[in-house]
Amino acid sequence: MKPITIEDVARLSGVSRGTVSRVINGSQNVNSETRKKVLEVIEKLGYRPNQSARRTAGGRSSTIGIVIPMIGTEFYERLIKSMEEKLRAQWYTMMLFPVLKRDWLSKVMMHDIPNSDAAGMFLCSFDIERLFSSFRKPFEGPTVLVDSYSPLYDSIYIDNELGGYLVGRKFSHLEGSTHVIMMQEYIDSGFWPVFNSRFKGFQKALLENGKSLPHRNVHSYDFSWSAGALAARDIFDNDRPPFNIFAMSDLYAFGVMREAQLRGLRIGRDVKLVGYDDQSVARDWGITTVRQPIEEMGEKAVDLMFKRLERPGKEVESLCLKPEIVERESA
Amino acid sequence: MKPITIEDVARLSGVSRGTVSRVINGSQNVNSETRKKVLEVIEKLGYRPNQSARRTAGGRSSTIGIVIPMIGTEFYERLIKSMEEKLRAQWYTMMLFPVLKRDWLSKVMMHDIPNSDAAGMFLCSFDIERLFSSFRKPFEGPTVLVDSYSPLYDSIYIDNELGGYLVGRKFSHLEGSTHVIMMQEYIDSGFWPVFNSRFKGFQKALLENGKSLPHRNVHSYDFSWSAGALAARDIFDNDRPPFNIFAMSDLYAFGVMREAQLRGLRIGRDVKLVGYDDQSVARDWGITTVRQPIEEMGEKAVDLMFKRLERPGKEVESLCLKPEIVERESA
DNA sequence: CTGAAAGCGCTTACAG
DNA sequence: CTGAAAGCGCTTACAG
Numbered sequence: 001m002k003p004i005t006i007e008d009v010a011r012l013s014g015v016s017r018g019t020v021s022r023v024i025n026g027s028q029n030v031n032s033e034t035r036k037k038v039l040e041v042i043e044k045l046g047y048r049p050n051q052s053a054r055r056t057a058g059g060r061s062s063t064i065g066i067v068i069p070m071i072g073t074e075f076y077e078r079l080i081k082s083m084e085e086k087l088r089a090q091w092y093t094m095m096l097f098p099v100l101k102r103d104w105l106s107k108v109m110m111h112d113i114p115n116s117d118a119a120g121m122f123l124c125s126f127d128i129e130r131l132f133s134s135f136r137k138p139f140e141g142p143t144v145l146v147d148s149y150s151p152l153y154d155s156i157y158i159d160n161e162l163g164g165y166l167v168g169r170k171f172s173h174l175e176g177s178t179h180v181i182m183m184q185e186y187i188d189s190g191f192w193p194v195f196n197s198r199f200k201g202f203q204k205a206l207l208e209n210g211k212s213l214p215h216r217n218v219h220s221y222d223f224s225w226s227a228g229a230l231a232a233r234d235i236f237d238n239d240r241p242p243f244n245i246f247a248m249s250d251l252y253a254f255g256v257m258r259e260a261q262l263r264g265l266r267i268g269r270d271v272k273l274v275g276y277d278d279q280s281v282a283r284d285w286g287i288t289t290v291r292q293p294i295e296e297m298g299e300k301a302v303d304l305m306f307k308r309l310e311r312p313g314k315e316v317e318s319l320c321l322k323p324e325i326v327e328r329e330s331a
Numbered sequence: 332m333k334p335i336t337i338e339d340v341a342r343l344s345g346v347s348r349g350t351v352s353r354v355i356n357g358s359q360n361v362n363s364e365t366r367k368k369v370l371e372v373i374e375k376l377g378y379r380p381n382q383s384a385r386r387t388a389g390g391r392s393s394t395i396g397i398v399i400p401m402i403g404t405e406f407y408e409r410l411i412k413s414m415e416e417k418l419r420a421q422w423y424t425m426m427l428f429p430v431l432k433r434d435w436l437s438k439v440m441m442h443d444i445p446n447s448d449a450a451g452m453f454l455c456s457f458d459i460e461r462l463f464s465s466f467r468k469p470f471e472g473p474t475v476l477v478d479s480y481s482p483l484y485d486s487i488y489i490d491n492e493l494g495g496y497l498v499g500r501k502f503s504h505l506e507g508s509t510h511v512i513m514m515q516e517y518i519d520s521g522f523w524p525v526f527n528s529r530f531k532g533f534q535k536a537l538l539e540n541g542k543s544l545p546h547r548n549v550h551s552y553d554f555s556w557s558a559g560a561l562a563a564r565d566i567f568d569n570d571r572p573p574f575n576i577f578a579m580s581d582l583y584a585f586g587v588m589r590e591a592q593l594r595g596l597r598i599g600r601d602v603k604l605v606g607y608d609d610q611s612v613a614r615d616w617g618i619t620t621v622r623q624p625i626e627e628m629g630e631k632a633v634d635l636m637f638k639r640l641e642r643p644g645k646e647v648e649s650l651c652l653k654p655e656i657v658e659r660e661s662a
Numbered sequence: 663c664t665g666a667a668a669g670c671g672c673t674t675a676c677a678g
Numbered sequence: 679c680t681g682a683a684a685g686c687g688c689t690t691a692c693a694g
Binding site: 003048050051052053055056063070071072073074076077078080081084085088093094095096097098100101104107111112114115116117140224225226229258261262280281283284285 | 334379381382383384386387394401402403404405407408409411412415416419424425426427428429431432435438442443445446447448471555556557560589592593611612615616
């Protein structure tokens with residue numbers, strides 16, 4: 001069974017292919033009677049225009065690609081959802097390219113994306129300059145950086161240094177020992193360095209208030225549910241309360257919380273705890289945390305894309321969003 | 332700056348477009364000298380074939396679409412990763428279509444997918460028959476159902492009834508009161524009913540052992556980190572230990588665990604607890620759970636797709652995978 | 663408002 | 679092994 005083409009629609013409507021094309025593309029220059037007739041036939045036949053053909057014939061693509069480093073986290077779920085919402089309102093289709101393995105990064109960048117026929121591309125959380133020292137620029141069309149920054153591209157990101165600073169300022173007036181749990185970031189990782197920025201801001205605030213953070217109070221772990229508990233075990237075993245712990249992800253904070261409770265330490269009193277991200281787990285368990293305006297970032301990213309699509313030659317624009325502390329019981 | 336076309340390559344190589352095309356498509360019928368020359372020019376120019384044009388000219392698409400109901404969970408992260416791994420080995424590109432809002436389901440099915448130019452389509456966790464009573468079949472090409480079943484399509488899924496049954500059998504020899512925490516499933520939701528199947532199997536095992544489950548011992552909640560704790564609170568307040576709790580997701584199980592510890596109930600003794608999914612949180616916190624062979628499901632799904640791509644007319648094939656209990660400290 | 667026609671960048675028999 | 683040519687399903691000036 002052959003697919004239905006514009007030719008079939010034209011024949012049954014008694015008009016030319018050109019007219020059908022005009023109807024499909026919403027041209028004003030079609031008699032409303034004709035349009036109605038054509039639309040009827042389209043409906044009856046179940047005709048869908050072949051997108052590949054439209055594009056090779058010079059029509060605009062209406063898909064937008066999004067590259068993200070992972071799925072399976074609340075952060076990207078929320079980000080993607082807010083972006084898709086806005087994209088759909090303008091009839092764009094979203095195509096997701098998750099880079100689920102480090103090895104795939106070059107394949108996604110050099111192969112999948114150039115072939116994707118997207119009108120534009122969002123690149124999320126990657127450090128594009130580091131990426132393009134090893135990769136050829138993969139995509140000629142409009143590119144918007146989300147959750148990262150480069151002077152060469154439109155971009156929107158959240159001020160991680162400020163996030164860390166806010167927590168540091170809060171902690172600098174507290175009694176007791178101060179600890180940080182973070183993820184180790186490698187220079188060659190290709191990711192926008194969020195943890196290091198948070199750390200920088202945190203340390204800056206402490207220094208401003210005459211406090212310093214011993215190197216041994218910085219705990220680096222991988223990213224997992226148990227990491228926070230392991231770190232907490234280490235902290236509780238080798239130091240004395242009260243503890244002030246900045247867990248740079250709610251995941252970590254949660255592990256700390258659990259370990260503390262097992263030991264009878266009171267969260268909010270013996271242990272002051274601040275997480276990061278305001279994930280549902282922080283809301284559910286009363287963890288003070290740093291909220292990132294994820295949805296706002298997604299929406300404004302789409303705005304940047306639309307502007308760029310309209311005026312490809314316009315000057316590069318960059319937006320920086322502010323995080324804020326959400327006070328709960330844990331600190 | 333105009334994109335480089337096959338014409339440019341042909342001209343600079345001193346051959347015809349046809350020959351360049353043969354080189355691109357790996358045809359054997361090209362003199363190796365000619366091929367070398369053409370390849371050089373391609374490299375030098377940085378030429379990339381226009382995929383849209385290839386497809387409209389009758390070439391095969393090498394992208395595969397995957398529709399999933401959500402991102403942000405470990406289940407889909409693992410599933411997608413295992414599928415992409417196999418797809419990439421055969422030079423296919425994966426395009427993800429998450430359906431992040433219920434309203435978008437029809438748009439994704441009727442618009443995005445038909446336009447996606449995919450050679451084949453995976454549909455994950457949706458109840459396709461219920462879907463297609465309201466939607467026209469969106470996609471003519473090879474379709475493989477993953478994590479759901481229909482006699483009309485190739486499919487692979489995990490035996491949820493068995494999963495529930497295994498837990499039920501384990502619980503039927505235990506002293507104390509038995510409770511279930513699950514998600515309420517609505518008939519019109521369009522999702523493959525996994526919780527109901529688990530419940531069915533669970534109840535069956537209890538009945539076989541002469542036990543019954545009072546209706547009030549079934550606790551339905553939405554899907555969140557706090558739901559398990561809320562359910563546990565309800566259970567602990569209104570019943571007496573020992574408790575046997577089947578939390579049909581590790582997320583729920585985790586909430587139960589925390590609430591129990593806050594009350595000084597000993598997990599594994601006062602509270603026997605079984606989760607579902609073997610997520611990292613279950614591994615990290617010692618929760619007995621039902622492991623689903625997610626990666627195996629992903630890989631075999633891709634096998635089904637390849638078979639179907641090769642022989643579009645072959646008989647429909649259906650695979651059912653078995654879950655198993657992972658024993659840990661909690662039960 | 664509409665049709666005829668050229669063109670988009672490819673692929674693929676066909677003939678040699 | 680290769681070129682010339684027809685064709686894929688569309689779009690878009692152009693002319694009327």
